[in-house]
Amino acid sequence: xxxxxxxxxxxxxxxxxxxxxxxxxxxxxxxxxxxxxxxxxxxxxxxxxxxxxxxxxxxxxxxxxxxxxxxxxxxxxxxxxxxxxxxxxxxxxxxxxxxxxxxxxxxxxxxxxxxxxxxxxxxxxxxxxxxxxxxxxxxxxxxxxxxxxxxxxxxxxxxxxxxxxxxxxxxxxxxxxxxxxxxxxxxxxxxxxxxxxxxxxxxxxxxxxxxxxxxxxxxxxxxxxxxxxxxxxxxxxxxxxxxxxxxxxxxxxxxxxxxxxxxxxxxxxxxxxxxxxxxxxxxxxxxxxxxxxxxxxxxxxxxxxxxxxxxxxxxxxxxxxxxxxxxxxxxxxxxxxxxxxxxxxxxxxxxxxxxxxxxxxxxxxxxxxxxxx
Amino acid sequence: xxxxxxxxxxxxxxxxxxxxxxxxxxxxxxxxxxxxxxxxxxxxxxxxxxxxxxxxxxxxxxxxxxxxxxxxxxxxxxxxxxxxxxxxxxxxxxxxxxxxxxxxxxxxxxxxxxxxxxxxxxxxxxxxxxxxxxxxxxxxxxxxxxxxxxxxxxxxxxxxxxxxxxxxxxxxxxxxxxxxxxxxxxxxxxxxxxxxxxxxxxxxxxxxxxxxxxxxxxxxxxxxxxxxxxxxxxxxxxxxxxxxxxxxxxxxxxxxxxxxxxxxxxxxxxxxxxxxxxxxxxxxxxxxxxxxxxxxxxxxxxxxxxxxxxxxxxxxxxxxxxxxxxxxxxxxxxxxxxxxxxxxxxxxxxxxxx
Numbered sequence: 001x002x003x004x005x006x007x008x009x010x011x012x013x014x015x016x017x018x019x020x021x022x023x024x025x026x027x028x029x030x031x032x033x034x035x036x037x038x039x040x041x042x043x044x045x046x047x048x049x050x051x052x053x054x055x056x057x058x059x060x061x062x063x064x065x066x067x068x069x070x071x072x073x074x075x076x077x078x079x080x081x082x083x084x085x086x087x088x089x090x091x092x093x094x095x096x097x098x099x100x101x102x103x104x105x106x107x108x109x110x111x112x113x114x115x116x117x118x119x120x121x122x123x124x125x126x127x128x129x130x131x132x133x134x135x136x137x138x139x140x141x142x143x144x145x146x147x148x149x150x151x152x153x154x155x156x157x158x159x160x161x162x163x164x165x166x167x168x169x170x171x172x173x174x175x176x177x178x179x180x181x182x183x184x185x186x187x188x189x190x191x192x193x194x195x196x197x198x199x200x201x202x203x204x205x206x207x208x209x210x211x212x213x214x215x216x217x218x219x220x221x222x223x224x225x226x227x228x229x230x231x232x233x234x235x236x237x238x239x240x241x242x243x244x245x246x247x248x249x250x251x252x253x254x255x256x257x258x259x260x261x262x263x264x265x266x267x268x269x270x271x272x273x274x275x276x277x278x279x280x281x282x283x284x285x286x287x288x289x290x291x292x293x294x295x296x297x298x299x300x301x302x303x304x305x306x307x308x309x310x311x312x313x314x315x316x317x318x319x320x321x322x323x324x325x326x327x328x329x330x331x332x333x334x335x336x337x338x339x340x341x342x343x344x345x346x347x348x349x350x351x352x353x354x355x356x357x358x359x360x361x362x363x364x365x366x367x368x369x370x371x372x373x
Numbered sequence: 374x375x376x377x378x379x380x381x382x383x384x385x386x387x388x389x390x391x392x393x394x395x396x397x398x399x400x401x402x403x404x405x406x407x408x409x410x411x412x413x414x415x416x417x418x419x420x421x422x423x424x425x426x427x428x429x430x431x432x433x434x435x436x437x438x439x440x441x442x443x444x445x446x447x448x449x450x451x452x453x454x455x456x457x458x459x460x461x462x463x464x465x466x467x468x469x470x471x472x473x474x475x476x477x478x479x480x481x482x483x484x485x486x487x488x489x490x491x492x493x494x495x496x497x498x499x500x501x502x503x504x505x506x507x508x509x510x511x512x513x514x515x516x517x518x519x520x521x522x523x524x525x526x527x528x529x530x531x532x533x534x535x536x537x538x539x540x541x542x543x544x545x546x547x548x549x550x551x552x553x554x555x556x557x558x559x560x561x562x563x564x565x566x567x568x569x570x571x572x573x574x575x576x577x578x579x580x581x582x583x584x585x586x587x588x589x590x591x592x593x594x595x596x597x598x599x600x601x602x603x604x605x606x607x608x609x610x611x612x613x614x615x616x617x618x619x620x621x622x623x624x625x626x627x628x629x630x631x632x633x634x635x636x637x638x639x640x641x642x643x644x645x646x647x648x649x650x651x652x653x654x655x656x657x658x659x660x661x662x663x664x665x666x667x668x669x670x671x672x673x674x675x676x677x678x679x680x681x682x683x684x685x686x687x688x689x690x691x692x693x694x695x696x697x698x699x700x701x702x703x704x705x706x707x708x709x710x711x712x713x714x715x716x717x718x719x720x721x722x723x724x725x726x727x
Contacts, residue, residue, distance in 0.1 A: 015528065017528045017529070023615070024611050024612050024615065025612045025613060039532070039536075039695055039696075126691065127612065128612045129612070129691035129692055130603055130604060130606065130610065130612065130690070130691045130692025131689065131690060131691040131692075132428075132432070132688065133428075133431050133432050133688050133689065135432075136432035136433050136434060137432075137433070140433055196689075197691070200690065200691060202604055202690055202691045202692070202693055202697075203691045205693070205694070205697055206691060206692075206693070206694060206697075353694055353695060353696065354532070354613050354614075355607075355610070355613055355692070355694040355695065356694065358612050358613050
């Protein structure tokens with residue numbers, strides 16, 4: 001009580017600080033207008049538009065095959081999942097069914113993408129909190145996945161492996177073995193992550209009870225992915241609306257109810273384990289079949305609206321296509337997880353310290369081109 | 374035979390033979406000062422290299438390995454680059470304070486090295502309040518950091534400087550009290566005497582057993598905080614404040630801040646070595662009979678050991694938040710320290726030292 005009275009009596013002047021567009025904690029060109037009173041944050045006002053490339057508008061100009069390649073550049077860390085979302089939406093419009101082989105390969109690569117994304121996030125989370133070493137440990141393991149991708153389709157990050165109707169190429173003969181090698185490697189390394197960062201007292205102090213998002217707020221702000229699930233909002237699209245091969249695998253939805261930064265952290269660590277188990281179940285029995293269901297060279301979707309949701313590494317990605325029956329879509333809208341998650345930031349960081357804002361942002365795992373398409 | 378001593382003696386005699394006494398004394402001062410400055414510029418540079426190498430070992434990397442074998446000239450090259458760089462600055466800075474700040478920081482570090490006891494012969498000043506002098510001088514540096522943050526006219530620098538102020542002022546208490554605990558055991562503030570006490574009774578960390586070990590742990594925590602290094606590097610927390618108080622500095626002025634950080638680390642490690650690990654004394658007296666053996670080697674080895682420990686902290690731990698930093702000091706370290714001081718007094722009173 002006494003402490004509170006003193007705080008009320010001391011009147012200090014608030015001031016503005018521009019955090020970004022070039023700031024180490026923003027991981028991109030995100031500009032936050034902070035109103036600060038000493039170290040205490042009074043208001044966070046995100047200012048977007050620094051990396052706006054009008055992807056949605058460009059989609060209206062392009063054919064359906066070309067749209068796929070644009071989505072790589074949204075959330076570049078889950079590029080394969082973005083591609084998959086568009087392909088699924090187009091396939092829905094064309095009413096074609098891809099083969100089981102395609103479904104399984106897509107799922108495996110999606111999960112590998114999710115793993116790579118979460119590994120990068122883990123490294124960056126440690127770095128944002130001041131433990132620089134985590135970054136390099138994460139990159140050591142991420143390299144395995146990138147090498148697999150490179151061998152499979154020639155690219156390491158923006159893969160363009162999906163096309164409407166299937167896959168660009170078949171998997172490399174080494175694919176299965178290398179994925180298995182990676183799984184063996186990473187199952188010994190993921191506990192190392194826990195030993196290095198999760199159990200650290202300073203880390204726990206920095207994240208526990210920091211940036212608490214309640215379940216109600218998570219739902220009303222539309223926070224999805226690990227952010228929503230850290231608050232106890234069961235929103236895993238893979239579970240609720242299975243697509244590709246997710247209906248044939250067993251996995252647990254990572255759910256924590258605390259809603260703080262540590263809960264979001266734990267969700268991602270648990271998701272890494274679950275992703276590995278999903279790959280484990282699929283990798284040994286990739287069915288035979290065509291890797292491509294033939295489509296016309298110029299895809300024309302029938303008149304109407306098509307929507308496909310997938311679980312990207314950062315949350316739900318929705319692809320809305322409005323077609324008038326021509327070779328170009330009339331309107332394309334991406335519902336990106338980062339944008340909704342960012343809207344929560346001001347709500348949960350009011351009254352926190354600057355360092356808490358950084359910790360919260362790290363646990364949200366923003367990819368700015370995803371927020372600002 | 375003691376070769377270093379002979380060399381210094383020869384120079385001393387030669388100087389006094391060719392000059393009047395007053396001039397020779399002043400010349401000698403200048404030579405000693407220049408030698409120390411040169412020595413510590415090199416020490417600072419090689420500590421930077423060591424830090425980069427240690428960081429690389431922790432982070433699955435190779436570290437600098439291009440300039441010279443094992444990268445040994447890398448930091449020299451970096452220093453040359455920094456010297457030749459243009460000194461840019463903001464337009465709306467407080468010019469006088471902005472230019473003054475780096476000198477405060479570097480001078481406070483350099484003055485402190487004057488009393489360093491490298492060995493019995495290798496100590497520029499052996500004043501009878503040596504440990505107090507070290508402590509007093511090394512805390513001037515914070516003024517420079519505060520000035521740098523204030524005069525830069527940058528809000529991030531300002532936040533960093535304010536954090537530095539509260540951090541250094543808080544943790545000085547713990548550093549001072551843990552030093553006082555050990556001084557209680559030796560009964561002297563003179564560095565050479567503190568070390569010589571340990572020749573007979575074993576290193577102070579063994580002599581003082583439980584309270585000494587507690588004091589050592591507190592000293593290491595508070596000392597790391599004093600030098601503004603991780604996990605207490607809130608001053609320049611790069612993910613929060615960019616570069617903190619030295620954001621607006623470039624070229625040599627930045628290099629002064631950078632060098633001062635590493636010399637400060639050397640200072641803290643030396644105090645720890647003097648107070649807990651017997652300074653220049655060899656472990657178990659293994660080189661006591663070898664008269665030509667330079668004792669300063671033991672001092673440097675021990676200091677590097679402590680510095681390695683501090684680097685280990687830096688590359689392992691996440692950073693504390695500012696309120697947690699203050700909680701740690703005022704609610705845990707300071708009370709423990711006070712109790713520890715009393716415990717040490719009781720142990721000395723009852724003569725329970727080993």
